[in-house]
Structure formats: structure tokens, C-alpha cells
Amino acid sequence: xxxxxxxxxxxxxxxxxxxxxxxxxxxxxxxxxxxxxxxxxxxxxxxxxxxxxxxxxxxxxxxxxxxxxxxxxxxxxxxxxxxxxxxxxxxxxxxxxxxxxxxxxxxxxxxxxxxxxxxxxxxxxxxxxxxxxxxxxxxxxxxxxxxxxxxxxxxxxxxxxxxxxxxxxxxxxxxxxxxxxxxxxxxxxxxxxxxxxxxxxxxxxxxxxxxxxxxxxxxxxxxxxxxxxxxxxxxxxxxxxxxxxxxxxxxxxxxxxxxxxxxxxxxxxxxxxxxxxxxxxxx
Ligand SMILES: Cc1cc2nc3c(=O)[nH]c(=O)nc-3n(C[C@H](O)[C@H](O)[C@H](O)COP(=O)(O)OP(=O)(O)OC[C@H]3O[C@@H](n4cnc5c(N)ncnc54)[C@H](O)[C@@H]3O)c2cc1C
Numbered sequence: 001x002x003x004x005x006x007x008x009x010x011x012x013x014x015x016x017x018x019x020x021x022x023x024x025x026x027x028x029x030x031x032x033x034x035x036x037x038x039x040x041x042x043x044x045x046x047x048x049x050x051x052x053x054x055x056x057x058x059x060x061x062x063x064x065x066x067x068x069x070x071x072x073x074x075x076x077x078x079x080x081x082x083x084x085x086x087x088x089x090x091x092x093x094x095x096x097x098x099x100x101x102x103x104x105x106x107x108x109x110x111x112x113x114x115x116x117x118x119x120x121x122x123x124x125x126x127x128x129x130x131x132x133x134x135x136x137x138x139x140x141x142x143x144x145x146x147x148x149x150x151x152x153x154x155x156x157x158x159x160x161x162x163x164x165x166x167x168x169x170x171x172x173x174x175x176x177x178x179x180x181x182x183x184x185x186x187x188x189x190x191x192x193x194x195x196x197x198x199x200x201x202x203x204x205x206x207x208x209x210x211x212x213x214x215x216x217x218x219x220x221x222x223x224x225x226x227x228x229x230x231x232x233x234x235x236x237x238x239x240x241x242x243x244x245x246x247x248x249x250x251x252x253x254x255x256x257x258x259x260x261x262x263x264x265x266x267x268x269x270x271x272x273x274x275x276x277x278x279x280x281x282x283x
Contacts, residue, residue, distance in 0.1 A: 001026065001038045021057045023050060031057055077241070084238035085280065088224035092191060093276055096224050099193025104266035106273045113141030116218050116277045121146065123216055123273060124153060124181055131156040131176065133184030133204045136246075137218050137282030143183060176203060182212035185282055187239045188231030189224050189274070195263040196231040198239060200247070202259035209261055215272040220281030228262060235260065242283045 003022040007014045013026040023031045031054040034040060034047030088096070097107035110116035120143050124130060130153040138144040148155045156179050163172050184204060188196040195217065199205050208215055225231045240257050247255040266272045 002032050005039060021060065023054045023057055029058075078237065080239075080241045080283070081233075081237040084225075084234045085222050085283075087221045087278070087280060090278075092224055093221050093278065095191045096189050096193060097276055099191060100189075100274050101193075103193040103264060104269065104272070105193065105195070106270065108273060108275045110275055110277045111279075113277055113279055113281055116275045117141045117143050117146065119275050120183060120216055120218065121152075124183075126152050127154065128180040129154045129156055130181045130183060131179035131207065131212065133182065133208075135185045135218075135282060137185040137220060138183065140281055141218070141277075143218065147183060177206055178211045178213075179207060180212070181214045181216060182207045183216045183218070184208065185218050185220075186223060186274075187283075188234045189219050189276070190227050190231055191224065192227060193264075194228055194231070195261075195274070196228065196235060197261045197263070198235045198243075198257055199259045199261075200243075200255045200257075205259055205261045209263065213271070217272070217274045218281065219274055219276050221276055221278050222280045224276075231262075232260075239283055 001009055002025050003020055006020050006024070006026045009026065014020055020026075020028070021031070023033055023037070025032050033050035033054040035042055037050065040046060040050070093109065097109060100107040108119055110119055124147075130147050132138055132144050132147045132155070135144070138147075147153055148158055156175065160172055160176060165172070182204070184197075186195045186197050190196075197205065197208060223234070225234055235257060240255065244255040247253055263272075
């Protein structure tokens with residue numbers, strides 16, 4: 001059985017919460033056309049028409065699956081897919097930077113992590129309240145250290161650590177929601193200038209999307225991908241296994257692809273700056 005017939009099957013064999021596509025069988029992603037399909041009219045023309053329809057539906061299914069459903073291989077135990085660790089060429093970096101600019105995000109380029117660190121210093125105003133997201137990139141190039149220990153800023157992360165989670169829960173939530181600056185990274189940057197950021201708790205996504213007055217993102221050039229669908233794959237097949245292993249080591253708990261922010265455009269001019277670094281930084 002296919003499509004709505006399959007969904008209405010009294011045996012309840014359709015396994016997903018979404019409706020099946022028209023010729024999709026109860027094995028999601030497998031389509032049936034022609035005589036083999038339950039209820040078909042057993043005619044050549046119908047078989048040919050359904051066959052071409054099935055091809056189009058397969059493509060539609062791929063696109064939808066890539067964006068909204070975790071791939072079957074998403075597992076913390078899967079080996080991180082090495083294709084996502086390769087640095088993008090200079091040409092692809094330039095393409096992504098130009099696209100960011102078109103999308104209202106100020107692109108800066110840095111040859112090294114040390115150069116990126118210098119750029120962040122030049123962008124942050126002394127005395128400002130700065131919230132650095134948990135990020136391997138910020139740790140690796142010393143930006144986390146600058147924010148938390150240089151004495152030049154008010155490091156919000158340290159302030160939150162010192163507060164009482166039970167007694168000051170509301171105050172902590174309010175503080176974390178609207179810092180002067182949030183400094184972090186992303187998990188994928190597309191050649192079309194979209195930014196993808198994943199979070200197990202979701203806590204950093206609100207400030208990045210709109211709460212913080214200004215946002216500075218530092219992006220290793222291995223994070224550039226052709227499009228949003230590939231960015232999603234990068235999250236599930238590369239970032240997730242590595243982050244899960246890190247979370248288990250650091251906090252003794254698993255991670256999860258629980259919240260994903262896809263930012264296609266910044267509406268407030270000058271609010272978001274993205275520094276693309278010609279080095280492999282973070283994951
Ligand atoms: C005698 C007869 C007369 C007909 N007259 C007309 C007519 O005048 N007009 C009309 O429109 N329709 C007619 N039909 C119907 C028409 O032939 C079918 O509707 C049409 O061929 C269906 O196409 P299909 O690709 O779905 O299946 P099929 O044409 O049956 O093709 C299925 C193919 O899959 C192969 N196959 C099966 N199992 C496997 C497997 N496990 N691995 C790999 N390959 C496999 C089969 O060998 C076959 O080649 C007639 C049918 C018959 C039997």
C-alpha cells in the first residue's frame with residue numbers, strides 16, 4: 001500500500017509522525033509504482049506516469065528528510081564523517097563571505113586563530129557585558145580566556161557560574177538572555193550565507209537570534225558547506241558524535257541535537273559579525 005492508503009492501514013504499519021508522500025510505501029523513503037502498487041489500474045500508461053511521479057517524489061523526500069528528519073545514521077557512536085573536517089578552498093570562503101554580506105552579516109576574514117583573536121579584541125568594547133558560548137573554537141584560540149580573565153570586560157559566564165541555580169533562577173535567565181555581546185561559533189556556514197547552530201539545551205540560541213545587542217561568530221573554514229541540507233548532515237554526522245563524546249567526558253552526560261537555529265538573514269544592520277578563519281577550528 002502507498003500514500004494515504006498506507007497511512008490509513010488498520011495494521012498501523014506507517015511508522016512516522018508525518019503523512020507519507022503519495023506513492024511512498026510503509027517503508028519510509030521506498031516508493032511503489034505500476035502493477036506492484038496496491039489499487040493500481042494495471043495499464044501501461046499509468047505505470048509509466050506513476051514511475052516518473054515516483055522519481056520526483058524521491059527527490060522531494062530527500063530534500064524534506066535532509067531538513068526535518070534526523071538521518072538514520074545519527075548516532076553518538078557513529079564515527080564523525082571526515083568529509084566535514086576539510087578546509088574550504090579560498091574561492092568557497094570568498095563565496096560564503098560575499099553571501100553573508102548580502103544577508104546583512106558583516107564578514108571578516110582571518111588567516112589564523114591568532115588573527116581572529118586580535119579581531120575579536122578590536123570589536124569588543126572595554127567594560128561591556130560579554131557572554132562567551134561554550135565553544136571549542138573560542139577555547140582553542142584564547143578568546144574564551146580573554147573574555148573571562150583579561151579584566152577588560154564583564155564576563156557574564158563567570159557571573160552566572162557564581163549564582164545560585166535554585167534561588168536566582170529567574171535572574172540568571174534574564175541576565176543570560178540579553179548580554180551586550182555574545183561571542184560564539186557555528187556548526188555550519190553555507191555558501192549561500194546561512195548559519196546553522198545546534199544546541200542541546202537551546203540556551204544560547206535566543207541571545208544569538210535576537211537577545212544580544214551584538215553577536216561575534218568565529219568560524220573555522222572547515223565548516224563551510226554548499227547548502228542548508230548539507231549543513232544539517234554536518235550537524236548529525238560530524239558535530240553530534242564529537243560533541244556527545246566531549247559532553248560525556250566534561251559533564252558525564254550525553255549531548256543531543258535538540259535545537260537547531262538556521263539564520264538566513266540579519267535584519268539589524270551591524271549586529272552580527274562573522275569572522276571566517278582559514279584554519280580548522282573546533283567542530
Ligand atoms: C496479457 C496482458 C495484456 C495486457 N494488455 C495491456 C494493454 O493492452 N494496455 C495496457 O495499458 N496494459 C496492458 N496490460 C498491463 C500492462 O502490461 C501492465 O500494467 C504494465 O506492464 C505494468 O508495468 P510495470 O512496470 O508496473 O510492471 P511489469 O511490466 O510487470 O514489469 C515488472 C518487471 O519487474 C521484473 N521483476 C519482478 N520481480 C523482480 C525482482 N525480484 N527483481 C528484479 N526484477 C523483477 C519482472 O520480470 C518485470 O520485467 C496487459 C497485461 C497483460 C499481462
